Amino acid sequence: MNSNFLFDPKKIDAVVLSHAHIDHSGNLPTLIKQGFKGKIYCTKPTIELLTVMLEDSAKIQLQDAQYLRKRFQEDIEPLYSKADVIQTMKRMVGFDYGEKFEVEPGIEVVFYDAGHVLGSAQVLLTVTEGKKKRRIAFTGDYGRKNMPILNDPYQISSADVLITESTYAEHLHDSFKYVFEEMEWVVKDVVGRGGKIIVPGFSLERTQEMVYVLHKLYLEKKIPAVPIFVDSPLSTKISQVFMKNVNYYDDQSFKDFLGRAKSPFSFKNLTYITSVNDSKKLNNYNGSCIIISASGMCTAGRIVHHLKHNIEDPRNLILVIGYMAKGTLGRRIVEQKRKVKIMGSYYNLKADVLAMNEFSAHGDKLELMNNIKNIKNLKQIFIVHGEEQATIVMKNNIKEELKFQGEVIAPKLGQEIEIN
Numbered sequence: 001m002n003s004n005f006l007f008d009p010k011k012i013d014a015v016v017l018s019h020a021h022i023d024h025s026g027n028l029p030t031l032i033k034q035g036f037k038g039k040i041y042c043t044k045p046t047i048e049l050l051t052v053m054l055e056d057s058a059k060i061q062l063q064d065a066q067y068l069r070k071r072f073q074e075d076i077e078p079l080y081s082k083a084d085v086i087q088t089m090k091r092m093v094g095f096d097y098g099e100k101f102e103v104e105p106g107i108e109v110v111f112y113d114a115g116h117v118l119g120s121a122q123v124l125l126t127v128t129e130g131k132k133k134r135r136i137a138f139t140g141d142y143g144r145k146n147m148p149i150l151n152d153p154y155q156i157s158s159a160d161v162l163i164t165e166s167t168y169a170e171h172l173h174d175s176f177k178y179v180f181e182e183m184e185w186v187v188k189d190v191v192g193r194g195g196k197i198i199v200p201g202f203s204l205e206r207t208q209e210m211v212y213v214l215h216k217l218y219l220e221k222k223i224p225a226v227p228i229f230v231d232s233p234l235s236t237k238i239s240q241v242f243m244k245n246v247n248y249y250d251d252q253s254f255k256d257f258l259g260r261a262k263s264p265f266s267f268k269n270l271t272y273i274t275s276v277n278d279s280k281k282l283n284n285y286n287g288s289c290i291i292i293s294a295s296g297m298c299t300a301g302r303i304v305h306h307l308k309h310n311i312e313d314p315r316n317l318i319l320v321i322g323y324m325a326k327g328t329l330g331r332r333i334v335e336q337k338r339k340v341k342i343m344g345s346y347y348n349l350k351a352d353v354l355a356m357n358e359f360s361a362h363g364d365k366l367e368l369m370n371n372i373k374n375i376k377n378l379k380q381i382f383i384v385h386g387e388e389q390a391t392i393v394m395k396n397n398i399k400e401e402l403k404f405q406g407e408v409i410a411p412k413l414g415q416e417i418e419i420n
């Protein structure tokens, strides 16, 4: 299905990409394979992140295809290869926030910080046709205030049309500030009983945020100096991109770390693990430690091995910091099933489980509505990137709470709409 586009890639002039998350960027190599000839515009950190993330994606696809071929004897090809990724990277053009550039004659673009992940952008397009100018704002994935590392989302002040995401349009999140207190308590408690903390970490942003929190607590002497392992080649590479891009950090990061000549992502308790052998050695590690490993939903990767080795010890804690989709091992752990199946065998879930919801990278109901309220001159609003219920709630709130008089549209997949 991912190889079929609802449009002809040869007829697309340019791609403007909001951020590096794979649900936004992961199919760009297919687009190029199928004849897209233009450039891909995004922020500079997005290019650096995609260099490692798309390569990782190609590698996983190759492994999956090889496995499926062996298992089902079918001729299964990966969606794209490393060579396709290299071709994709050559098309990318990077800009900083606030820089104005033209993608096609009459179409000007500016990126503004979305506060969602490193390098994430909101997009403001100015389209000129004859004497008519229209400004089209796109939230991209819209972030949250007061998150570590990232600046708060920029407020676009005026546009004619808004395309807004709606992922958490019906939820309110807890503030991230509670994470510091909670982690202090959690680490002291688990280390006090001689246990380990296992964190299924999403490689982009959440892993770095967790490291940031632990490093800060360690500097403030609020937690004991237990070893922390980031066990994932992808998370390690992404953390290196973070270390290089200090100009994109918020003021708080300067106060907490950079102003004291420290990097949030490097300190003496912290070890990044890339080799399989070093990862396996953790299985026999004696004593308390914190292991942050991928994948985030526990569907594959090294985290599965760490869970297998640690899930039956009641001294341990599995700390869930992200959404777990139905049908994943992560979901079964959050639901605290007594027995969980890992790599074909059943294990007793005796470790403690704690789910923290503060790490969400998407603005909640209030933040999304505030953003819309503060954009002047809007005539049309399109709602995207949310489940049906969230979309309905947002549409009602825009009409009823904001008393918006213009048009609110929740487009269907593949629907073509003319902008006024």
Ligand SMILES: [Zn+2]
Residues within 6 Å of the ligand: 019, 021, 116, 141
């Ligand atoms: Zn995203």
